Amino acid sequence: MQHYAEGFGKGLNKEDIEYYGKIHFERKGADRYDMHAHIIVSRKDRSNTRKLSPKTNHTGKKNCGNVKGGFDRTDFFRKCESSFDKRTGYDRAPEQTFDYLNTMKNGSPKEIFQKKEWAERVNHERLEKMKAEWSRELQEPHQEQGRKESQQQENSISQVPEINQAPQRKKQQEEELDQPRRRSRGFGMGM
Numbered sequence: 001m002q003h004y005a006e007g008f009g010k011g012l013n014k015e016d017i018e019y020y021g022k023i024h025f026e027r028k029g030a031d032r033y034d035m036h037a038h039i040i041v042s043r044k045d046r047s048n049t050r051k052l053s054p055k056t057n058h059t060g061k062k063n064c065g066n067v068k069g070g071f072d073r074t075d076f077f078r079k080c081e082s083s084f085d086k087r088t089g090y091d092r093a094p095e096q097t098f099d100y101l102n103t104m105k106n107g108s109p110k111e112i113f114q115k116k117e118w119a120e121r122v123n124h125e126r127l128e129k130m131k132a133e134w135s136r137e138l139q140e141p142h143q144e145q146g147r148k149e150s151q152q153q154e155n156s157i158s159q160v161p162e163i164n165q166a167p168q169r170k171k172q173q174e175e176e177l178d179q180p181r182r183r184s185r186g187f188g189m190g191m
Contacts, residue, residue, distance in 0.1 A: 003079040004041070007071050010050060017052070018042035074102065094119035 001014040019041040027034045044051055054071040077098045085092055094100055103115040 003076055003083065004054070006079075007054065007073070007076040008052060009070065009072065012045060012050075012052075016045045016047070018044075018046050074098075077102075094122045 001017055001019060005012040005014050005017050019039060021037055021039045023035065023037050025033065025035050027036070041052070041054075043053065052071075054073065054076075081092070081098050084090065100115050100119060103111050107115065
């Protein structure tokens with residue numbers, strides 16, 4: 001409501017606005033869960049001295065006679081969108097932003113072209129950022145696996161006999177070959 005109060009340009013705060021809100025969790029006739037809110041706002045402030053109308057076309061930017069201030073709807077939508085995204089951690093696609101949609105609806109051909117280029121550039125940057133994050137995530141397990149393999153190689157190197165132990169090992173292997181082989185009893189594969 002703070003953004004709503006600020007939108008009038010009359011120095012109002014959310015405490016100056018009289019409003020009522022109700023949250024519904026389903027709609028009549030809908031089978032699914034559908035949470036939404038209804039907000040009813042008074043046409044005057046709490047002191048009952050200033051009129052409030054968000055649908056007025058008098059934005060205070062032109063000579064409007066007695067009208068002091070107005071309601072800047074575009075600024076209100078932008079502020080609500082950014083505060084929602086910050087609070088919920090929502091990463092809004094460029095094509096979903098109010099500025100983009102408003103330009104597509106009301107902009108000149110040049111502005112529309114510029115917004116489309118901006119959206120493509122932002123999407124490309126997001127894609128490159130995601131690729132970098134994914135490659136980093138993929139490299140971390142490989143780096144961990146590489147560390148484990150190098151540790152295993154170090155361990156196996158420490159188990160390799162030293163040069164002066166080699167003749168003893170060779171002699172032991174020769175003795176094992178010289179011993180007579182035991183005959184199989186017929187069990188297993190060689191029947």
